[in-house]
Amino acid sequence: MRISVSSDMDEPVARALLAELRERGHEVRAHGALSPGDDPQWAVCSEAAAREVADGTADQAVVCCWTGTGASIAANKVPGVRAALCTDAYTADGARRWNDANVLALSLRLTSEPLLREILDAWFAGAPSEDPEDRRNVDRTGRLDRERTGL
Numbered sequence: 365m366r367i368s369v370s371s372d373m374d375e376p377v378a379r380a381l382l383a384e385l386r387e388r389g390h391e392v393r394a395h396g397a398l399s400p401g402d403d404p405q406w407a408v409c410s411e412a413a414a415r416e417v418a419d420g421t422a423d424q425a426v427v428c429c430w431t432g433t434g435a436s437i438a439a440n441k442v443p444g445v446r447a448a449l450c451t452d453a454y455t456a457d458g459a460r461r462w463n464d465a466n467v468l469a470l471s472l473r474l475t476s477e478p479l480l481r482e483i484l485d486a487w488f489a490g491a492p493s494e495d496p497e498d499r500r501n502v503d504r505t506g507r508l509d510r511e512r513t514g515l
């Protein structure tokens with residue numbers, strides 16, 4: 365899978381995320397503090413990673429900041445993006461299953477390396493639910509994108 369990764373801080377867990385994704389065979393593109401010369405501000409690098417999902421350059425993205433809040437807010441402003449701030453594996457599984465989330469947001473502060481691996485296991489094992497009610501909910505969030513973009 366092609367995964368865009370952003371972080372506003374060059375923290376050990378963000379480096380571990382890059383390594384873990386590469387070890388799992390993903391093609392990784394880094395943004396922000398993980399890419400020399402990039403603007404590391406969370407609003408900028410999270411948007412850059414999320415836009416790659418929206419335009420099809422990436423299949424998914426993982427966006428990180430200290431709390432995960434700014435990264436998830438910025439990513440969710442990009443039409444077509446459904447970013448989920450996940451602090452545990454159960455939430456990551458639900459985000460893929462029920463919300464068809466295509467961007468994983470992580471807190472650099474809360475996510476230890478073992479927890480990171482659990483979250484990634486659940487995220488990549490999860491597939492979107494085919495339950496019609498779940499689909500209706502996800503589709504309805506697309507209506508908000510259309511309202512904002514006029515498309």
Ligand SMILES: O=C[C@H](O)[C@H](O)[C@H](O)COP(=O)(O)O
Nearest residue numbers: 372429430431432433434435
């Ligand atoms: O939501 C925002 C994030 O948690 C940022 O990572 C945080 O604001 C970083 O703050 P500073 O750059 O002041 O350390």
